[in-house]
Amino acid sequence: MFVEIIDVIISGMINGSVYALMAVGLTLIYGVSKAFNFAYGSFYSMGGYLAWMIFSVAVINSYFIIFILSIPVLLVLGYLIEKVLVAPLRKRDDWEIKVMMITLGLALLLDNSYQVLFGARMKSLPSILEGSLEIGEFILAYQDIVIFILSIGGILLFRWFLNNTRTGMSVRAVAQNPAGAQIVGIPKEFVFSATFAISTVMVGTGGILLAQKYFVTPTGGWDILVKAWVITAFGGMGSIKGSLYAAFILGMLEAFVGWYFGMTWVLIALFAVLLTTLAIRPQGLMGKWG
Amino acid sequence: MLEIKNLNAYYDDFHVLKDVSIDIKKGEIIVMLGPNGHGKSTFLKSICGLVSKIRGTIKYNGQNIAGLGSEKLVNMGITYIAENRELFPEMTVLENLKLGAYSKTARPYEARNLEKVFALFPRLKERSNQLASTMSGGEARMLAIARGLMSNAEFLAIDEPSLGLQPNLRDEVARIIKEINKQGITVMVVEQNIPQITELAHRLYVLEEGRISFEGSKDEALGNDHLKEIFLGM
Numbered sequence: 001m002f003v004e005i006i007d008v009i010i011s012g013m014i015n016g017s018v019y020a021l022m023a024v025g026l027t028l029i030y031g032v033s034k035a036f037n038f039a040y041g042s043f044y045s046m047g048g049y050l051a052w053m054i055f056s057v058a059v060i061n062s063y064f065i066i067f068i069l070s071i072p073v074l075l076v077l078g079y080l081i082e083k084v085l086v087a088p089l090r091k092r093d094d095w096e097i098k099v100m101m102i103t104l105g106l107a108l109l110l111d112n113s114y115q116v117l118f119g120a121r122m123k124s125l126p127s128i129l130e131g132s133l134e135i136g137e138f139i140l141a142y143q144d145i146v147i148f149i150l151s152i153g154g155i156l157l158f159r160w161f162l163n164n165t166r167t168g169m170s171v172r173a174v175a176q177n178p179a180g181a182q183i184v185g186i187p188k189e190f191v192f193s194a195t196f197a198i199s200t201v202m203v204g205t206g207g208i209l210l211a212q213k214y215f216v217t218p219t220g221g222w223d224i225l226v227k228a229w230v231i232t233a234f235g236g237m238g239s240i241k242g243s244l245y246a247a248f249i250l251g252m253l254e255a256f257v258g259w260y261f262g263m264t265w266v267l268i269a270l271f272a273v274l275l276t277t278l279a280i281r282p283q284g285l286m287g288k289w290g
Numbered sequence: 291m292l293e294i295k296n297l298n299a300y301y302d303d304f305h306v307l308k309d310v311s312i313d314i315k316k317g318e319i320i321v322m323l324g325p326n327g328h329g330k331s332t333f334l335k336s337i338c339g340l341v342s343k344i345r346g347t348i349k350y351n352g353q354n355i356a357g358l359g360s361e362k363l364v365n366m367g368i369t370y371i372a373e374n375r376e377l378f379p380e381m382t383v384l385e386n387l388k389l390g391a392y393s394k395t396a397r398p399y400e401a402r403n404l405e406k407v408f409a410l411f412p413r414l415k416e417r418s419n420q421l422a423s424t425m426s427g428g429e430a431r432m433l434a435i436a437r438g439l440m441s442n443a444e445f446l447a448i449d450e451p452s453l454g455l456q457p458n459l460r461d462e463v464a465r466i467i468k469e470i471n472k473q474g475i476t477v478m479v480v481e482q483n484i485p486q487i488t489e490l491a492h493r494l495y496v497l498e499e500g501r502i503s504f505e506g507s508k509d510e511a512l513g514n515d516h517l518k519e520i521f522l523g524m
Binding site for chain 1: 338340360361363364365369370371372376377378379380381385388389390392393437441
């Protein structure tokens with residue numbers, strides 16, 4: 001029993017860390033541009049498929065090279081998609097709703113393209129590191145340790161970027177006060193595109209990390225979109241700190257509910273917690289009014 | 291330095307500025323007065339590339355800059371300081387100042403300008419690690435002006451700098467504007483009728499219902515019965 005509970009906690013921490021990486025990306029887009037990206041889950045699958053292609057088509061069996069090759073592709077794709085699809089809408093009335101519609105359309109297009117290109121069958125990826133750490137009764141897979149370290153590393157790198165680079169500072173500036181950002185001469189359009197591109201990398205990297213545990217499927221991104229959305233809303237829309245806490249709380253909740261009641265109850269439990277929280281605190285854990 | 295001819299500005303279909311023409315020479319302090327809601331802020335924002343719908347010409351050192359966005363104009367040395375300050379609330383004073391030096395032209399001078407700004411506003415140096423959202427109204431106003439100075443501007447457009455300040459702080463603002471101007475920066479201030487600020491003006495303009503209704507020196511303004519009427523109700 002004790003060992004089982006420790007296992008559940010560890011599994012919650014590991015999933016929580018990847019969720020945190022992905023939810024921070026989603027909340028970042030919302031915080032900066034006040035738009036919601038429905039194709040976010042499809043970028044998760046894109047990460048998985050990119051890794052799978054490099055692994056099985058180019059026969060490269062090194063996660064280091066997979067990351068080196070995938071990250072620039074995700075960055076450029078994210079940037080172009082924002083420039084071509086989202087940016088022109090921003091000049092129109094009710095653009096937030098139009099952005100939702102177009103990203104929803106993009107999600108369907110991408111998911112169906114994956115099915116045409118790669119087939120409906122699940123793709124699996126090799127483990128990033130074989131073997132496991134055994135201490136007495138409990139076993140901790142090295143793979144999980146690496147996933148945890150890389151996710152946390154990604155979040156720390158992102159934090160460093162936000163606080164220490166000029167582009168990072170301008171992202172925070174636009175999120176905190178778009179009018180002020182314009183006054184000091186920050187090119188808002190570039191910041192919107194850069195934010196979208198960075199968030200695409202964050203969720204795509206999450207997709208690569210989790211593909212080795214949960215397979216890659218054409219529609220696998222929806223589950224991630226729903227979870228990332230629940231985390232974002234639970235943590236407070238636009239609050240990065242809130243998303244971090246929420247990701248670990250919900251990762252843990254998922255692990256415990258899955259273990260005690262079975263995986264079918266996980267989404268129900270997530271929504272129950274979300275609805276209860278929003279009933280008491282409509283702005284989420286750390287969100288602000290307005 | 292700035293030749294503005296027949297400037298018109300619109301918010302949606304609302305025609306705010308109607309054929310406004312103004313010349314600003316290098317080194318001047320220009321003060322524009324006028325009742326609230328008659329287009330003074332819009333005028334400053336139009337020069338600084340913050341109003342999307344404008345017509346007319348704005349020549350800056352001979353080049354037409356009408357229609358250029360603020361990200362280009364800040365680079366060229368034209369900076370707006372907002373009446374409602376528009377600071378970054380969750381950033382420190384220092385980070386706010388550093389973002390003031392965001393433009394390419396200001397970056398090489400960041401360290402030098404920071405020193406200058408701290409000399410002008412010693413309180414900001416004391417509070418450089420405090421979040422902007424925790425500052426008092428007066429301090430936040432000083433920070434907004436200081437952030438504008440960080441852009442290494444040649445022309446500063448200051449929107450109602452004494453709004454909401456107590457009289458002794460108004461004196462302080464006036465002193466700082468004078469000091470900024472002494473350092474060679476051309477300044478245009480938009481204000482309600484605040485004597486300390488009006489006193490600084492090399493030339494005065496009055497904007498009513500989107501049109502210039504008066505142009506001249508302080509003495510001419512004092513002798514103008516219409517101005518007395520609108521500002522003092524005399």
